[in-house]
Amino acid sequence: MRLLRQLNAFIWSFAETFRSLRRGVAVAPFAVYAAVQLLLTAGVVWFAYPPMSSTIAPALRWRLGEAALHYPANLFALRPALAQADSVLMIFLGAVLTAAAVHMFASFYSGGRDGFAAGWRAAVGRYVPLALVAAVLMLVTHLVARAPFTFTPGLAERSPALFRILRLGGLLLVVVIQSLFVYTAPYLVLRGRSLISAVTGSFRLAAVMPLTTLLIVGIPAAFELLPLWLTRQSRTIATRMAPEFLIWIMVLWIAVIFFAGYFTTGASTRMFLHATQEEMEEGGGA
């Protein structure tokens, strides 16, 4: 596809997703995910009180050490705790919720109005491949994002400029990898393809319209940079204002994840339907 057409397609897919948001389409799956994240945040904030003291507290100690069980260290630990929990949640819950949202978006774009229950049923039917794809994607993105720092310890102190370049490069690479997988869920849920076929189909579709796909994934993801930057200023914020401000930063992050997820899924489903429709028409015509 020509670049201008791809840009046009990106704007159109986002406009369509805006239209769906106004009608409140597919809000429920993302709201459920955000609610779970908020619950986890609340759990880390109030880890010292029952029942969190016997559930969240041991988990915090296990994952982040004894230091995380002190005030305000627990608030500094919010970001790593949520990031770690997110890795598991995304595989076991996020994948199926995203797939449910894909079904609901597809129904809306096709003139229907399937609810959350219908979306959930459609997604649960493909739970295993969805979870597998999410697990592979999570593994690959973690490897890409962390490998340079794991293999070059102390890089931040030795060469801050190179460290920043590698970090930015890692983020861009993560966006590219997510772009390659972004059409897998629609292939699995809407077209009933097998796991391998869905993955290769997604790669092929992303290759056909690379700019559109990268923008669909990258633009919403870019909004995460603000809470990410804020969390890097945790110490200053806690000292200058109050450690409790970190809770609001996490709430902001969860809200950004909510909207980023909504727009990426909505726009990618729109593009998927459009592209596969064209394919089918071309196939039919042929």
Place this chain on the structure above:
Amino acid sequence: MKGGPRRRELTFSISAGARAACLLTFLVALSLALSSCGPKGGLSDRYVAEKLAWRARTLRRAMAENPDMATDEMRQRLESTYREIVTLFPPPGEPEGGITDLAEDVARISGMSRLRLAALLEERGEAAEARRFYATVADSFTFARDMSIEAASRLAASLERAGEYEEAASVLWSLVERWPPAEGPNEPPDQRVIGAARRGAGDLVSAGKAEPGDALARARDYYEDLVSRWSGTDVAAAALAAMGETYEMQGRWTDAVDTYEKLDREYGGPGTEASLWIKLGDLYSSGLGDNDKAAEYYRSVVAEYGDTPEGGAASISLARFDIGAGRYDEARSRLQSVATEFADEPALAATATQHMAASLELEGRPEDAIARYGELSASYPTSLYGLAAPLRVAEIYEEMDEDVAYSAALEGAAEKYERIIRDYAGSPAELAARNYLITVKKRQEEWPRVAELLLETASKSPEDPASVSMMFQAAGIYESQLSDEEAAREVLRAIAARYADGPAGERAARLLDDDAR
């Protein structure tokens, strides 16, 4: 009959609401079951304590970073936060099986808050309540050795400030009896414990409860015991040093020298040698009058540690001998090299410059001495000798009968002291400059300003016994120099009100009564 007899089928239809209720009940039961597994209360107590402590710490840091911006409202907030911690978390007592980690964390916060609250109360003059907090921490937080020792030490200091020497001595001796001088043979000695015996002895003497010899002998018994029981450790070395100091306090110079030489022989090393040799040099010189032996020690320091501050101090001591022997050029050459080599050690450089100026005075070269004092005052304005220099210049002119120069020097000195008071407000230099300015203004016979300065300076540290004396001086100046009896009475009334419970207040009241009659 259509359909025949109908069998009533018993069906259980669980409605969606009932399902939700079952799920909720299950979740609540699960939560309760899980909550009963973990430690109860401890974690949340610690969390609350840490949260309050953080709040207090943030406030305290803000006040320390910007003392000018610290308001009474901030101080009150800080105090109420400490009081909240103290109320919520009482002393832990001595639970069976020892204190748990969580309880210990909470107790540490509680104890530290008591110490900080006590310091705040002392600052505000509420020493009695502060001492209650110190006593609680000293006696009830013994699981935290450092905190308990600190509290006892502060309690004794507070009692000493209040003139309650006997009680202070009792606290200090309890401290010595309760705590070993170090946490282990390889741990560093705790000077608060080791020094407590000597301090306690001094307090008993001040209280009039013991003769100096008896009190210091008791302290020495303790140190001798430490030297034998902790032989070969840093504690034994510290005990020997403390024993030497008790001999010094009694003026038993030979015993002091023997003790320090034993310390040097048995425990001396590169870390302590230089300062120990200087001490021995000082004792030989000023105590035993043996300048040759003293010079030997100083020379050893210069030879071995010439590039350290101790080396500089030893050079100055040798120069002092040269000055005493009239070898002024030799002395000044030595002093000049100290001033040059230790330019970044203001105390040393200022002392060397002062000695150069003094040697010029002794040699009969007052103009050169004045130039040196000027240099001293310009380069090290807030050092001990730098502060004294402007007044000394005026005194030299007075000795030379140079009246015009004397008046100009006094004027110049007053300006310098006023500038230091302004630029170094709140520092020890400000207080010293105030005292010098009072002397200058007395010489200038500017009595209203003298009285004003005395009262201002007294108000800076009302707890200081010197402040009372200053206020009486101010009253005397109003009465005798300025013939302003009403102002004098006002000052006396202020003394009577401020020190109502002490001898100063009684004296002021008596003077007011006499005056009324």
